[in-house]
Amino acid sequence: xxxxxxxxxxxxxxxxxxxxxxxxxxxxxxxxxxxxxxxxxxxxxxxxxxxxxxxxxxxxxxxxxxxxxxxxxxxxxxxxxxxxxxxxxxxxxxxxxxxxxxxxxxxxxxxxxxxxxxxxxxxxxxxxxxxxxxxxxxxxxxxxxxxxxxxxxxxxxxxxxxxxxxxxxxxxxxxxxxxxxxxxxxxxxxxxxxxxxxxxxxxxxxxxxxxxxxxxxxxxxxxxxxxxxxxxxxxxxxxxxxxxxxxxxxxxxxxxxxxxxxxxxxxxxxxxxxxxxxxxxxxxxxxxxxxxxxxxxxxxxxxxxxxxxxxxxx
Amino acid sequence: xxxxxxxxxxxxxxxxxxxxxxxxxxxxxxxxxxxxxxxxxxxxxxxxxxxxxxxxxxxxxxxxxxxxxxxxxxxxxxxxxxxxxxxxxxxxxxxxxxxxxxxxxxxxxxxxxxxxxxxxxxxxxxxxxxxxxxxxxxxxxxxxxxxxxxxxxxxxxxxxxxxxxxxxxxxxxxxxxxxxxxxxxxxxxxxxxxxxxxxxxxxxxxxxxxxxxxxxxxxxxxxxxxxxxxxxxxxxxxxxxxxxxxxxxxxxxxxxxxxxxxxxxxxxxxxxxxxxxxxxxxxxxxxxxxxxxxxxxxxxxxxxxxxxxxxxxxxxxxxxxxxxxxxxxxxxxxxxxxxxxxxxxxxxxxxxxxxxxxxxxxxxxxx
Numbered sequence: 001x002x003x004x005x006x007x008x009x010x011x012x013x014x015x016x017x018x019x020x021x022x023x024x025x026x027x028x029x030x031x032x033x034x035x036x037x038x039x040x041x042x043x044x045x046x047x048x049x050x051x052x053x054x055x056x057x058x059x060x061x062x063x064x065x066x067x068x069x070x071x072x073x074x075x076x077x078x079x080x081x082x083x084x085x086x087x088x089x090x091x092x093x094x095x096x097x098x099x100x101x102x103x104x105x106x107x108x109x110x111x112x113x114x115x116x117x118x119x120x121x122x123x124x125x126x127x128x129x130x131x132x133x134x135x136x137x138x139x140x141x142x143x144x145x146x147x148x149x150x151x152x153x154x155x156x157x158x159x160x161x162x163x164x165x166x167x168x169x170x171x172x173x174x175x176x177x178x179x180x181x182x183x184x185x186x187x188x189x190x191x192x193x194x195x196x197x198x199x200x201x202x203x204x205x206x207x208x209x210x211x212x213x214x215x216x217x218x219x220x221x222x223x224x225x226x227x228x229x230x231x232x233x234x235x236x237x238x239x240x241x242x243x244x245x246x247x248x249x250x251x252x253x254x255x256x257x258x259x260x261x262x263x264x265x266x267x268x269x270x271x272x273x274x275x276x277x278x279x280x281x282x283x284x285x286x287x288x289x290x291x292x293x294x295x296x297x298x299x300x301x302x303x304x305x306x307x308x309x310x311x312x313x314x
Numbered sequence: 315x316x317x318x319x320x321x322x323x324x325x326x327x328x329x330x331x332x333x334x335x336x337x338x339x340x341x342x343x344x345x346x347x348x349x350x351x352x353x354x355x356x357x358x359x360x361x362x363x364x365x366x367x368x369x370x371x372x373x374x375x376x377x378x379x380x381x382x383x384x385x386x387x388x389x390x391x392x393x394x395x396x397x398x399x400x401x402x403x404x405x406x407x408x409x410x411x412x413x414x415x416x417x418x419x420x421x422x423x424x425x426x427x428x429x430x431x432x433x434x435x436x437x438x439x440x441x442x443x444x445x446x447x448x449x450x451x452x453x454x455x456x457x458x459x460x461x462x463x464x465x466x467x468x469x470x471x472x473x474x475x476x477x478x479x480x481x482x483x484x485x486x487x488x489x490x491x492x493x494x495x496x497x498x499x500x501x502x503x504x505x506x507x508x509x510x511x512x513x514x515x516x517x518x519x520x521x522x523x524x525x526x527x528x529x530x531x532x533x534x535x536x537x538x539x540x541x542x543x544x545x546x547x548x549x550x551x552x553x554x555x556x557x558x559x560x561x562x563x564x565x566x567x568x569x570x571x572x573x574x575x576x577x578x579x580x581x582x583x584x585x586x587x588x589x590x591x592x593x594x595x596x597x598x599x600x601x602x603x604x605x606x607x608x609x610x611x612x613x614x615x616x617x618x619x620x621x622x623x624x625x626x627x628x629x630x631x632x633x634x635x636x637x638x639x640x641x642x643x644x645x646x647x648x649x650x651x652x653x654x655x656x657x658x659x660x661x662x663x664x665x666x667x668x669x670x671x672x673x674x675x676x677x678x679x680x681x
Contacts, residue, residue: 032439034582095629103636107385111589114582115628122621245450245578252443291454298447302432305440 002147002157008274009267010163013170016266017225018243019250020177020259021218027194027257028214030106031096034113036222037243038120039084043223044230045130045237047080051137069140073231080227081220088219091116092212117241124237134236141165166228173224174263177217181259190214194257252301255310264308341503360495364502364567366607371509371560373587373599375553378513380593382549383529385438388445389557390581391452392422396558397565397575398462401470411473412486415562422558423551430550449581456573465573470566498567505563506600509556514596516552525549590631592638601639
């Protein structure tokens with residue numbers, strides 16, 4: 001049971017980070033960013049490329065292998081974060097802003113978002129970009145955390161230390177983001193914008209600047225968790241759209257545009273994906289678990305559209 | 315949501331009717347004549363075009379849900395179910411395909427009542443997301459039922475002949491392997507024209523006006539005595555009926571059903587077709603589907619760059635015509651107003667539009 005919960009928590013943090021970026025973009029701009037999963041993939045593969053380049057350059061060769069690995073990864077992670085923030089800012093500045101200003105209804109941006117998703121989907125697997133293969137990085141930390149006698153179950157609990165390391169990094173990212181939103185001036189401006197655009201504008205918030213910052217941050221979070229995840233699993237260049245759909249679902253569970261809700265939604269979905277198959281396994285129904293999860297979510301959302309923490313009608 | 319007044323009724327005028335007749339003539343005679351010029355090269359267009367006609371039908375359903383102010387990303391559900399219902403009726407129960415397609419539509423609209431009753435209360439992004447999830451649910455349902463062969467290949471026979479009940483008079487002859495593409499083309503074109511004429515009639519009827527009131531302000535409409543619950547259920551049911559019939563025909567045309575016939579991506583595509591065509595025009599979904607699908611098909615010769623070029627064209631189109639292809643007329647008028655100061659009345663209407671544009675968008679987003 002501990003194993004299941006730990007796995008749930010782990011995928012929960014991953015999902016929460018993806019959902020955070022999406023909900024931030026949605027809250028600020030009212031854009032359903034269909035390309036969010038693609039940002040995740042872009043971040044992952046960019047970090048992979050940088051990592052391999054640094055290894056080729058031999059920057060951290062003199063150190064013990066594990067420290068060298070971690071330092072290399074940290075550099076790659078930072079590069080990927082910066083790159084994704086840059087891409088997000090470009091997307092906002094040159095695509096979404098223009099279309100929002102020109103179009104007569106907000107929903108038109110859905111078409112643009114889908115088009116950017118198509119664009120990334122087609123560009124990423126190209127020969128000169130990342131290629132069609134899926135990649136993963138070597139585990140950063142060797143060994144695993146084992147508890148011989150857990151509290152609830154008889155089977156021993158074990159988790160690779162690499163996962164624990166990534167988990168703590170992800171938690172750190174979430175905490176950093178929350179602190180940024182809560183205690184800094186740009187964070188406050190973005191929260192104000194999400195609450196009421198016009199009032200924020202009247203209070204002197206520079207709408208364009210902070211929308212751009214928000215989009216960049218959202219893309220950055222997606223890319224960051226992508227870079228973290230590629231040390232654990234294989235990520236292929238076309239995996240993006242399935243992550244986008246999942247991210248939408250998480251955002252809806254928590255409540256659209258609510259930062260806390262996105263985190264809750266991510267953990268709820270992660271937990272469900274981990275627990276439901278285990279519960280169903282004795283009855284030989286494990287392959288139904290996806291159906292049950294999605295159907296349950298649909299019923300939940302039909303009766304509580306605002307999700308766990310949102311306000312009715314957004 | 316900002317709403318533009320619906321374009322004035324054009325079919326009532328003589329040039330509107332002439333355009334309709336011209337379109338019908340092109341679909342029934344012009345296109346086949348072009349294809350027959352070199353059947354070896356062009357005959358594949360029968361299949362492509364009938365597919366486009368059926369998809370545009372399904373998009374018309376999505377358009378109708380837009381008309382009552384709902385963003386529908388769930389049309390794939392009803393297309394998929396329609397295809398499978400028709401397939402099951404034909405294969406397992408030996409029903410004639412033509413009847414089974416109608417049954418598919420009827421069952422889909424009954425289903426839409428069940429689904430619609432809870433979810434049609436939702437609005438905006440909430441409705442969109444629930445319908446998006448519903449497509450995923452539908453796919454998983456098909457994958458987990460034995461009657462649909464777990465979503466793996468489900469072969470269908472060619473449609474049998476349709477006779478008038480009780481007599482031997484053949485209305486539609488049985489499809490043969492060689493003639494199926496042409497047969498499906500004419501069937502699809504007929505259905506598409508019927509759908510769009512019906513949609514036009516519906517939008518310009520009293521119910522259409524009431525639907526529009528839903529798009530603008532549901533509370534106000536309700537307070538004026540419009541039965542909004544019933545109205546949106548009816549609109550949704552019509553939309554799903556159309557989707558089911560289109561799905562049934564699409565499946566029969568493919569002659570082989572599987573779960574990837576309609577996925578989440580297709581549901582999103584229907585939405586894109588509507589946006590691309592223009593949401594303020596009845597023919598919007600038709601124009602959008604034809605231009606995007608045909609364009610996609612034509613780009614297949616570019617191989618690996620197909621999706622890239624498609625995406626770039628979409629982005630560029632969003633820049634030039636953010637309100638859809640059909641807004642070309644209005645945009646060009648605006649452009650003319652910009653360059654010809656001699657017409658002050660046009661210029662002033664243009665400035666009114668920009669004034670309305672800078673007014674706050676009615677998003678009630680709260681954190």
